[in-house]
Amino acid sequence: MKKVFGLFILFAILLLAACSDDNASGESDGKDSDDVVELQWYMIGTPQPDTDKVMEELSDYTEEEIGVRVNMTQIDWGDYEERMRIITSSGENYDIAFVSGGTYTLNAQRGAYVGLNDLLDSHGKDVKEALHPDLIEGASIEGELYGIPANKEIGNQSVLVFNDNLVEKYGFDTESIETFADLEPMLEEIKNNEPSFSPISAASMFRPVMPFDYVLGWNMPVVFPFNGDTETAVNLLETDEAMETFKVMRDFYQKGYVPSDAASSTDPWPYNVENWFVRIEGYNPYAELLWERDAGYPVKVQPLTDPIINNEAVTGSLMAISATSKHPEEAMEFLNLLNTDPFARNLVNYGIEGEHYEKNEDGKIVNLPARGERYSVPQYALGNHFILDLFENDPDDKWEAFQEFNDSGVRSPSLGFHFDPSPVRTEIANVSNVASEFMPPIFTGSVDPEEHVPMAIERYNEAGLQTVIDEVQKQYDEWKETVGE
Amino acid sequence: MKKFFRNLWENRTWLLMVLPGTLWFILLAYIPMAGNVIAFKEYTIHPEGFIASIIHSDWVGFDNFKFLFSTSDAWVITRNTILYNLVFILLGLALAVALAILLSQLANKRLAKVYQTGMLFPHFLSWVVVSYFVFSFLSMDKGLFNNILESLGMSGISWYHEPEYWPYILTSMNVWKTVGFSSIIYLAAIAGINRDYYEAAMIDGASKWQQIKHVTLPALMPLMVILTILDIGKIFRADFGLFYQVPRDSGTLYSVTNVIDTYVYRGLMQMGDISMTTAAGLYQSMVGLILVLLTNYIVKRIDKDYALF
Amino acid sequence: MKAEEKPANLSKKRRKKVRNPHHFSPKTNIIMTVLLGLSAFLCIFPFLYVIIISVSSEESLIRYGYKLIPEEWSLDAYSYLWNMRGQLFQSFGISLLVTILGTVISVLMITMYAYAISRPQFRYRGFFTFFAFFTMLFNAGLVPLYIVMNQFLDLRNTIWALILPLAMNAFYIIIMRTFFVRSIPEAILESARIDGASEWRIFFKISVPLAVPGIATIALFSTLGYWNDWFHALLFIDDPNLVPLQALLMRIENNLEFIRQNTELGGAVQEIYATVPQDAAKMAMVVIATLPIALTYPFFQKYFISGLTIGGVKE
Structure with missing residues (x-):
């Protein structure tokens, strides 16, 4: 007993x-706070041992400046989306969260975030000024902004990246390349002479560059053409340009320029392994320096498109304030500070001076070992780039170059149009399945487009793609009217 | 009423025994189960929290279930899920029981233990890791199988684009991963069989096979029946990793690899719609429940002792 | 060992002289030994493969794919792990603690529950059986579970968040119930009751020892379940000090999947990729996450492989 x-x-x-x-x-x-508000902040990225330490330092500063303390919780890359989905759905009380892309739009539409227009005017004047106007306009959903975009490059520019060693060896003229198809003679030469190199590095997410705006994201074939009738949504697969590109890809695949298992490959093609000749990347100024640093050998960049300012580009990194937050004003004040105060922004980005980094005589950042080991955080996710101190090997005019890049951007016609999927949820779920079945093989040239594209179109239509396109068109037209007024 | 309390009191020992478990079930199973109501709503978020969110979300009836039935994929995924699971259940049962019996009969006990430990290893490898390993065999240009085929003068097979092989590959991978583990239950059950039965059988001159048939199998029968009933309850749920990771999500294989769970994942990955996810889970549960009740009813008709409840 | 000594005194002498009649004939035995040996090898083989990959050089893995005999050997993966030993030891400790504590708690709860519903004297056994069974069919919603764990119980970032969700399992309860029904003759209990023993005493002194193979099975399942669980860590744990080993591995896989799906992030992806352990290191982690638990198996095994546990206590 x-x-x-x-x-x-x-x-x-x-x-x-x-x-x-x-x-x-x-x-x-x-108790901890007494009167001082402590903000709960969720951030993407591998949890770092020194996060709390840096946050302590940051809090001391912010407490002085705006009277709040900050607690940042990092959730690892691959877990972030799922975790935040649960946290958000559960109505947990938190203040600020990193968010990007389609998730931002969906969450905002579902009511997960506080609308920021008024808060920006009352507590975020500085950040409103600091942001590129296209960012605010593009990230606003029906006129209301739901997250502070990180001020960085705002255009999507697709470029070809070449392995420069091979370019030199064969004396290729990469600057004459304008389209993917122009690569043919180079690929042939590489294929014939360099058996240990893959002419094109491609995996299942490979997307050949085409002049379309993917309004529902890369995985959905609903697009607005950049050329011609830019106001009418179409099925990507039904366009002539797409068919042309697929045929080129098929030709490349059959000639062995694309890895034979590309359609199901998960290979990230790391730069430090020199086994590729050409790849497609998204560009931002001086990105080649970064790639070369990873690679350890020179690379060469050739643009395929202008920088295109579209929704995808402007919602790449935002910080939203939760609808459940008890302190939205303080949260706004903090975001305002983070995006405009160089000390706060640099502290969050590089850690504590003297511990995680030091400055050389030019005032540039030199990493100490502790940064890599104990405080390595994703710069792109943490806010305004233009107030960041430069790295020792960064060019002096880095941020000027970013500014120039942004100014040269071409606005996509659908910038600021955010589709509300709720009327066609069923169709989207079905279409997504068709997309993951047909797109990777077609995009990588693993199957014959003349046979598989019609098959895919038929399946798409069965899944209700036309309904989705019609709904997109309807919402687009409505949106266009409100913008026009 | 009084009688009810008297009954409770009389059963106090047993009630006390089930108390911790019951509390757990209420807290971590039944309360969360109530959340399934969002399957019938279009979930939107309310600042007051989850309950408020549920209350303020609109009822949409069965809309959230529609995506599972609205295209010809519905047939493919349902067929694949059920057929694979049926094969897995039957093959798994037969092999696990056979393995347990064989292992228990081996003369060299030490070897039997080593074998058994070995057979447990697949259980520890996640499907992702297994998928790397399968890939190293089936990769088109670097894979072992194609290397062998080519060295024999045959042309390589692009395994990840040829659906016809995958039913066999998936079935053998599943058997490989689960049988060692599930044979443990039967081994334990065999250990519990009173040896007097065997000795009596031997005195009657029963051969080894007859002993297995007349002593071991009948003794294992209740477990076999119960485990099978339980498996049938899960017949609408597929092992996601097996069907997603191992074929490397290759689109050209979907006709034989797409199952309900992968379909739901691919369909909702982008939208992250928890109402629809919940709806899919609820649908799987309902079918499972009906099938279990049905099977249990049939079993009960045949032999009352074997039924689950 | 013990089990071998237990058979009834009568058969002991006979067993010394002739072969054990409970085993195969010598010829069948050889065939079966070889056959089972082959299948066992098939099962271990991938694991050996994992070990081989973990000692291949990363460069050769990317260039040539996984090879049975690597193009180039290297211990880099293990030195990489050695560099992160702080986290690894911590995670190992968490896994161990959670597994041991969790197994003890869950075996206790499951055994009691299963025993009660296996007793014909228990008036409400039908109800409680169904009560448990029903939870097997209906998934608890993830979000509500998160709310219960997080907002009611506030267990987030504690080891209880890893222990509690796996403590009960209807599947195990039903297996255990079957064991109790099959292995405990009511007559024994009846005689104990006549001797005036309380039900609790009977449970601990008679029923539990009789059901040892079943309990060992459940304990084993529970151990493996706790050790392999990464999902609840993904849900409830942010504190790096509380991340169990398997969750550590799973995070790496999830990060790779993230990279795969977000290639459009451009520069950031390469940045993330640099922080993810590469294939060889990943496989080395698989090795250290798998070996210890696989080696605990023989400990459970002795309770059910050689059999005859019940013969020893027959009246």
């Missing part, structure tokens, strides 16, 4: 421990 009692006492203790823990932490939330 004693044993039994022991058991139940054990169980009771467990329960109690659970409950009392609840109370304890509930209290400490309030």
Whole structure:
């Protein structure tokens, strides 16, 4: 009998421990702060050992400046989306979260975030000024902004990246290349003479560059053409340009320029392994320096498109304030500070001076070992780039070049148009499945487009793609009217 | 009423025994189960929290279930899920029982233990890791199989684009991964069989096969039946990793690799719609429940002792 | 060992002289030994392969793919792991703690529950059986579970968040119930009751020892379940100090999947890629996450391979 009692006492203790823990932490939330608000901030990226330390430092600064403290919780890359989905759906009380792309739009439409227009005017004047106007316009959903975009490159520019060693060896003239098809003679030469190199590096997410605006994201074939009738949504597969490109890809695949298992490959083609000749990348100024640093050998860049300012580009990195936040004003103030105050922004980005980095005589950042080991955070996700100090090997005019790049951007006609999928959720789920079945093989040239594109079109139509396109068109026209006014 | 309390009191020992488990079930299974209501709503988020969100979301009836039935894929995924699971259940049962019996009969006990430990290894490797390993055999230009085929003068097979091989590949991978593990239950059950039965059988001059047939198998029967009933309850759920990771999500294989779970994943990955995810889960559960009740009913008709409840 | 000594005194002498009649004839035995040996090898083979990959050089893996005999050997993967030993030891400790504590708790809860519903005297056994069974069919919604764990119980970032969700399992309960029904003759319990033993005493002193093979099975399943669980860590744990080993591995896989699906991130992807351990290191992690748990198996095994546990206590 004693044993039994022991058991139940054990169980009771467990329960109690659970409950009392609840109370304890509930209290400490309030007690810790007294009057100082502590903001809960979710950030993407591998959790770092020194995050708390840096946040402590940041909090001391922000407490002085705007009277708030900050607690950043990092969630690893691959887990972030799923975790935030649960956190958001559960109505958990937090203040700020990193968000990007389609998730931003969907969450905003579902009511997960606070609309920022008024808050920007009352508590975020500086950041509003600092941001490129296209960012605010593009990221606004029906006129309301739901997240502060990171001020960085705002255009999507597709470029070809060449392995410069091979370019030199064969004396290729890469600057004459204008389209993907122009690569043919080079690929042939590489294929014939360099068996250990893959002429094109491609995996299942490979997308040949085509002049279209993918309004529902890369995976959905609903596009607005950049040329011709830019106001009418079409099925990508039904366009002549797409068919042309697919035929080129098919030709390349059959000639062995594309890896034979590309359609199901998950190979990320890291730069540090020199086994490729050409690849497609998204560009931002001086990106080649970064790639060369990873690679350890020279690369050469040839643009395929202008920088295109579209939704995808402007919603690449945002910070949203949760609808459940008890302190939206303080959160806005903090985001304002983070995006305009060089000290705060650099602290979050590089860590503590003297511990994670030091400055050389030019005032540039030199990493200390501790940064790599204990505080390595994703720059692109953490806000305004233009107030960041430069790295030791960054060119002096880096941010000027970014500015120039942004100014040269071409606005896509659908910039700022955010589709609300709720009327066609069923169709989108079905179309997504067709897309993942047909697109990778067609895009990589693994199957004959003349046979498979009609098949795919038929399946798309069965899945209700036309309904989706019609809905996109309807919403687009409505949106166009409101913008026009 | 009074009688009810008297009954409770009389059963207090047993009630006390189930108490911790019952609390757990209420807290971590039944309360969360109530969340399934969002399958019938279009979930939107309300600042007041989850309950408020549910209350303020619109009822949409069965709209969230539609995507599972609206295209010809519905037939493919349902067929694949059920057929694969049926094969897995039958093959798994036969092989696990056979393996357990064979292992228990081996003369060299030490070797039997080593074998058994070995057979457990696949259970520890995640499907992702297994998929790397399968890929190293089936890769088009670097794979072992194609190297062998080519060295024999045959042309290589692009495994990841040829659906006809995959039913066999998937079935053997599943058997490989699960049988060692599931044979454990039967081994334990064999250990519990009273040896007197065997000795009696031997005195009657029963051969080894007859002993297995008349002593071991009948003794294992209740477990076999119960585990099969439980498996049938899961017949609408597929092992996601097996069907997604191992074929490397290759589109050209979907006709034989697409199952309900992968379909739901691919369809909702982008939208992240928790109402539709929940709806899919609920659909799988409902079918499972019906099938279990049905099977259990049939079993009960045949032999009351073997039924689950 | 013990089990071998237990058979009834009568058969002992006979067993010394002739072969054990419970085994195969010598000829069948050889065939079966070879056959089973082959299947066992097939099962271990991929793991050996994993070990081989973990000692291949990364460069050769990317260039030539996985090879049975690597083009180039290298211990880089293990030195990489050695560099992150702080995290690894921590995670190993968490996995161990969660597994041990979790197994003890869950075996206790499951055994009691299963025993009660296996007893004909328990008036409500039908109800409680269905009560447990029903949870097997209906998934608890992820979001509500998160709310219960996080907002009711506030267990986020504690090891209880890893222990509690796996503590009960209807599947195990039903297996355990079958074991109890099959291996405990009511007559034994009846005689104990006549002797005046309480039900609790009977449970611990008679029923539990009789059901050892079943309990060992459940304990083993539970151990493996806890050790292999990464999902709840993904849901409830942000603190790097509380991440178990398998979750560490799974995070790497998830990060790779993230990279695959977000190639359009451009520069950032290469940045992330640099932080993810490469193939060889990943396989080395698989090795260290798998070996220890696989080696605990023989410990459970002794309770059910050689059999005859019940013969020893027959009246």
